[in-house]
Amino acid sequence: MDPAILHIHEEERRFPPPQAFKAKARIKSIAEYNSLYEESIRHPEQFWAKQAELLRWFKGWDSVFDWDREACRFTWFKAGKLNVSDNCLDRHLEAHPEKVAIIWQGEPEQEVRMLTYRQLHQEVCKFANVLKKKGFRKGDRVCVYLPMIPEAAIAMLACTRIGAIHSVVFAGFSSAALKDRIQDSQAEILVTADGSRRSGKDINLKEMADIAIKDCPSIKNVIVVQHVKNSAAMRKGRDSFWHEEMCGISDICEPEHMDAEDPLFILYTSGTTGKPKGALHTTGGYLVYVHLTFRDIFDYKDSDIFWCTADVGWITGHSYIVYGPLSNGATVLMFEGVPTYPDNDRFWHVIEKFKVTVFYTAPTAIRALMRFGDAPVKKHNLSSLRLLGTVGEPINPEAWMWYYSTIGNSKCPIVDTWWQTETGGILISPLPGAMTLKPGSVSRPFFGIRPVVYNEEGNLAKRDEGGYLAITHPWPGLMRTVWGNHERYIETYWEKYKGEYFTEDAARIDKDGDIWLMGRIDDVIKVSGHRIGTAEVESALVSHPSVAEAGVVGRPHQIKGQCLYAFVTLKHGIQGTDQLKQELIQHVSTTMGPIAKPDYIQFADGLPKTRSGKIMRRILKAIAEGAADVGNTTTLADPTVVDELLKHRIE
Numbered sequence: 219m220d221p222a223i224l225h226i227h228e229e230e231r232r233f234p235p236p237q238a239f240k241a242k243a244r245i246k247s248i249a250e251y252n253s254l255y256e257e258s259i260r261h262p263e264q265f266w267a268k269q270a271e272l273l274r275w276f277k278g279w280d281s282v283f284d285w286d287r288e289a290c291r292f293t294w295f296k297a298g299k300l301n302v303s304d305n306c307l308d309r310h311l312e313a314h315p316e317k318v319a320i321i322w323q324g325e326p327e328q329e330v331r332m333l334t335y336r337q338l339h340q341e342v343c344k345f346a347n348v349l350k351k352k353g354f355r356k357g358d359r360v361c362v363y364l365p366m367i368p369e370a371a372i373a374m375l376a377c378t379r380i381g382a383i384h385s386v387v388f389a390g391f392s393s394a395a396l397k398d399r400i401q402d403s404q405a406e407i408l409v410t411a412d413g414s415r416r417s418g419k420d421i422n423l424k425e426m427a428d429i430a431i432k433d434c435p436s437i438k439n440v441i442v443v444q445h446v447k448n449s450a451a452m453r454k455g456r457d458s459f460w461h462e463e464m465c466g467i468s469d470i471c472e473p474e475h476m477d478a479e480d481p482l483f484i485l486y487t488s489g490t491t492g493k494p495k496g497a498l499h500t501t502g503g504y505l506v507y508v509h510l511t512f513r514d515i516f517d518y519k520d521s522d523i524f525w526c527t528a529d530v531g532w533i534t535g536h537s538y539i540v541y542g543p544l545s546n547g548a549t550v551l552m553f554e555g556v557p558t559y560p561d562n563d564r565f566w567h568v569i570e571k572f573k574v575t576v577f578y579t580a581p582t583a584i585r586a587l588m589r590f591g592d593a594p595v596k597k598h599n600l601s602s603l604r605l606l607g608t609v610g611e612p613i614n615p616e617a618w619m620w621y622y623s624t625i626g627n628s629k630c631p632i633v634d635t636w637w638q639t640e641t642g643g644i645l646i647s648p649l650p651g652a653m654t655l656k657p658g659s660v661s662r663p664f665f666g667i668r669p670v671v672y673n674e675e676g677n678l679a680k681r682d683e684g685g686y687l688a689i690t691h692p693w694p695g696l697m698r699t700v701w702g703n704h705e706r707y708i709e710t711y712w713e714k715y716k717g718e719y720f721t722e723d724a725a726r727i728d729k730d731g732d733i734w735l736m737g738r739i740d741d742v743i744k745v746s747g748h749r750i751g752t753a754e755v756e757s758a759l760v761s762h763p764s765v766a767e768a769g770v771v772g773r774p775h776q777i778k779g780q781c782l783y784a785f786v787t788l789k790h791g792i793q794g795t796d797q798l799k800q801e802l803i804q805h806v807s808t809t810m811g812p813i814a815k816p817d818y819i820q821f822a823d824g825l826p827k828t829r830s831g832k833i834m835r836r837i838l839k840a841i842a843e844g845a846a847d848v849g850n851t852t853t854l855a856d857p858t859v860v861d862e863l864l865k866h867r868i869e
């Protein structure tokens with residue numbers, strides 16, 4: 219067994235739901251959860267059909283679930299017709315048109331926008347008409363490369379209104395990453411902004427977009443939101459401003475009747491190979507799944523102010539800023555800034571300002587803020603909070619305890635939610651009114667989810683034995699394919715355990731049935747909760763003219779969780795100077811984006827390789843982590859490279 223999946227730590231602390239929380243919770247006891255869970259497993263079709271009725275359908279489905287196991291294809295709610303924007307907007311117009319749908323807090327304190335359901339509906343219909351005017355129709359791809367501004371949600375919902383498929387690219391990615399994603403999806407329109415803001419600085423997004431689309435002939439139109447109001451260069455005939463397009467256009471746009479299995483969006487994510495894969499999510503199943511998980515895991519109340527700090531460019535933003543909350547008619551807060559600007563109490567300030575009730579963030583942010591102690595928190599009244607959540611990576615018990623006691627004042631349960639871009643919504647998490655929490659455990663599977671852990675031999679792991687996490691049966695929110703590459707979908711997710719979804723995570727299930735995540739088992743590293751494929755960083759490094767070869771691995775980091783450690787072999791005759799290191803770091807940042815910058819670069823004359831030439835990352839990882847023993851090196855073509863690497867290891 220890989221040492222990474224051996225478990226050593228025993229967590230003894232227990233936190234039952236506070237009485238006051240439990241009394242008002244949707245699901246109030248473990249018995250209630252157990253009975254609903256059992257029903258969802260015993261009669262999945264009946265269960266999901268009932269949940270699907272929470273949404274508005276233009277036409278009912280013919281069959282709830284069909285599964286061609288051989289082809290790894292399945293459908294939910296086949297032939298049912300609905301529209302996502304209709305469910306997220308129109309459906310709420312009768313009940314509460316003036317309820318605020320989106321509160322937007324800009325990075326500058328004075329910049330706040332409130333969009334009611336009525337206003338959001340109008341904006342979405344108008345932008346849908348803009349897309350239509352440009353000739354966009356059902357099935358066409360729209361690339362959205364926007365900062366955290368309401369226009370991102372408006373553009374996404376407008377796509378769903380007309381049945382176009384959106385592909386949102388995180389605005390922290392740079393040109394090359396954007397280019398790859400546009401080329402793969404063959405998007406014909408790019409929605410972007412003149413710039414984005416980051417810690418008081420403006421970043422010229424349009425310039426990056428322009429570099430990317432030089433090599434993207436599929437792009438016919440670029441629509442630019444004037445956000446930072448720089449003088450973005452506009453190309454005649456191709457580029458236009460959002461506000462000009464929206465001027466005078468009708469705000470009436472009938473929602474397209476979409477098939478439940480029609481594609482809704484593509485979202486690119488990193489994997490083991492250098493090429494990101496486009497996870498394809500479809501309309502009906504995805505919406506049912508995010509609707510229900512949002513409602514039950516965040517114990518949704520009409521009066522909630524829900525703040526998810528993720529970027530809309532990641533799956534968390536898609537599912538729990540846009541589709542989950544809005545399909546429930548909730549008020550969501552969208553925040554453009556960062557936790558530490560202009561000061562390290564910005565999060566707490568925003569919670570107090572808008573009386574946020576449910577706060578959902580990442581362990582890396584909690585760790586970063588914990589460093590400043592309790593004083594910045596105590597400056598603010600956080601008594602509006604009733605529930606906390608985390609996502610993206612394992613949370614260490616110290617950070618959990620600080621979050622619980624200092625932020626939640628020991629009265630807010632924490633939902634530690636485990637899921638993935640591929641899974642559409644949360645799969646494993648406590649239900650906050652029903653479950654006793656253990657710091658560091660993600661608790662129990664959500665309704666309809668059947669997790670199993672396999673040991674190295676492929677048998678079911680015993681209680682507390684670490685192993686590989688798989689899910690035995692498809693659920694409505696699971697991605698349907700990799701865009702344009704069903705083979706890759708099969709290979710990555712369905713081949714290891716025939717007919718079961720393989721998560722590429724390690725986990726264990728304890729004696730009470732609670733699940734503990736133990737990290738990725740592939741070459742994907744979570745840096746500050748962002749998913750980074752080491753192969754992508756390696757190819758970015760190798761694209762620099764001085765680099766011959768690179769091996770990138772993760773190293774534990776106090777705040778980021780993991781950071782990147784790169785071993786780089788230079789081309790013959792090139793000197794490994796500090797200046798070159800900085801240049802390489804900058805090169806990765808400009809090709810991939812600042813999130814992928816290595817923290818360490820070690821120059822090396824040779825990398826540990828097998829006789830067939832494969833880089834042995836296991837050994838590089840041991841070196842980067844400072845392990846006392848790097849393990850077996852006898853299969854290496856040249857074992858002496860290891861001594862050299864150890865000698866020059868960066869502390």
Ligand code: PRX
Nearest residue numbers: 609610611612634635636637638639735749
């Ligand atoms: O390793 C798991 C980790 O994040 C991976 C998925 O990353 P991504 O697709 O970017 O989606 C992140 C947001 C849903 C998983 O394979 N992960 C996510 N949540 C947790 C987690 N690891 C431990 N605990 C979590 N709560």
